[in-house]
Amino acid sequence: MDQPITVGVDGSEASLRAVDWAADEAALRGVPLHVVHASLWERYEHAVFPAGREPPSEQLLTGVLAVTAAKRARARIPGLEVTTEVVPEGPVPVLSGAARKAAVLVLGSRGRGNAAESLLGSVGPAVAGRADGPVIVVRGDPDDRSGSRMRDRPVVVGVPAEPADSEAVRFAFREADRRGVPVEAVRAWHRPAHGSTDRPRFTGGPARVHRKRAVETLETGLRAPAAAHPDVVVRRRIVEGRARTVLLDTSAGAALLVVGARHPHGRFGPHIGRVTDAVLHHALCPVAVVPEEETS
Numbered sequence: 001m002d003q004p005i006t007v008g009v010d011g012s013e014a015s016l017r018a019v020d021w022a023a024d025e026a027a028l029r030g031v032p033l034h035v036v037h038a039s040l041w042e043r044y045e046h047a048v049f050p051a052g053r054e055p056p057s058e059q060l061l062t063g064v065l066a067v068t069a070a071k072r073a074r075a076r077i078p079g080l081e082v083t084t085e086v087v088p089e090g091p092v093p094v095l096s097g098a099a100r101k102a103a104v105l106v107l108g109s110r111g112r113g114n115a116a117e118s119l120l121g122s123v124g125p126a127v128a129g130r131a132d133g134p135v136i137v138v139r140g141d142p143d144d145r146s147g148s149r150m151r152d153r154p155v156v157v158g159v160p161a162e163p164a165d166s167e168a169v170r171f172a173f174r175e176a177d178r179r180g181v182p183v184e185a186v187r188a189w190h191r192p193a194h195g196s197t198d199r200p201r202f203t204g205g206p207a208r209v210h211r212k213r214a215v216e217t218l219e220t221g222l223r224a225p226a227a228a229h230p231d232v233v234v235r236r237r238i239v240e241g242r243a244r245t246v247l248l249d250t251s252a253g254a255a256l257l258v259v260g261a262r263h264p265h266g267r268f269g270p271h272i273g274r275v276t277d278a279v280l281h282h283a284l285c286p287v288a289v290v291p292e293e294e295t296s
Contacts, residue, residue: 004034006102009069014108018138022106023073032081038091099131128289129272153255154184163221168260168290173225182233188246189214244278251283260292
């Protein structure tokens with residue numbers, strides 16, 4: 001049986017948008033949808049309930065959240081196979097484990113806390129930093145519930161510095177092929193701070209060298225995926241600037257932004273890096289974080 005699309009729910013409006021997105025993705029792939037709720041989630045993201053009402057019991061809350069999400073998915077895609085699971089553990093280990101058994105794990109862009117949407121919540125980045133499979137955080141226009149405004153836009157992928165055999169680039173091509181849209185491959189470059197100067201006669205040469213390296217990196221990363229998906233139109237973008245700034249600018253016109261993550265371990269455990277963190281918090285479209293294999 002094909003791996004399902006799995007969506008994590010917590011009852012927030014953002015997680016319900018994630019259910020819509022995940023249901024569409026499951027229908028596109030022809031696989032089931034699996035709805036997961038970690039019943040200790042509300043201890044991580046402070047729950048918000050209507051004024052003047054007492055919070056429901058944890059047992060009632062967990063059952064209602066999963067069932068409501070499943071009904072929403074079935075109403076959106078009649079005939080879609082939907083299963084539910086409630087796990088009495090914290091969200092990060094539950095969702096990280098769920099990602100191992102899923103084709104894709106889908107999350108909303110924030111939890112039920114009082115923080116602004118741009119702050120995302122504590123769960124999404126933590127899961128993206130640990131998951132062994134692709135994690136998609138649904139961002140973008142909250143009024144575009146059907147996703148119709150984004151449907152025909154390209155899949156954008158940031159090509160990494162070590163581009164050979166990049167799983168993120170391969171993932172982007174597969175998603176573009178399914179959707180029948182182009183891939184927009186982006187490679188950002190910038191001049192080292194010590195090489196900057198106001199005198200053009202000193203900047204022209206180094207700038208050309210750095211841009212040439214960016215072009216070579218991009219072509220190396222595209223060679224194998226483009227050959228595997230010959231029907232996918234490829235748009236190349238070589239842009240001077242910081243990667244996070246360039247990708248955020250590009251996300252405004254994308255159906256999906258794909259970035260790779262190598263999950264290095266720091267003092268406080270796995271982390272996702274500044275570029276991935278920035279796009280997860282501020283991108284104007286859904287963001288796919290795809291784990292890359294560590295090179296020796």
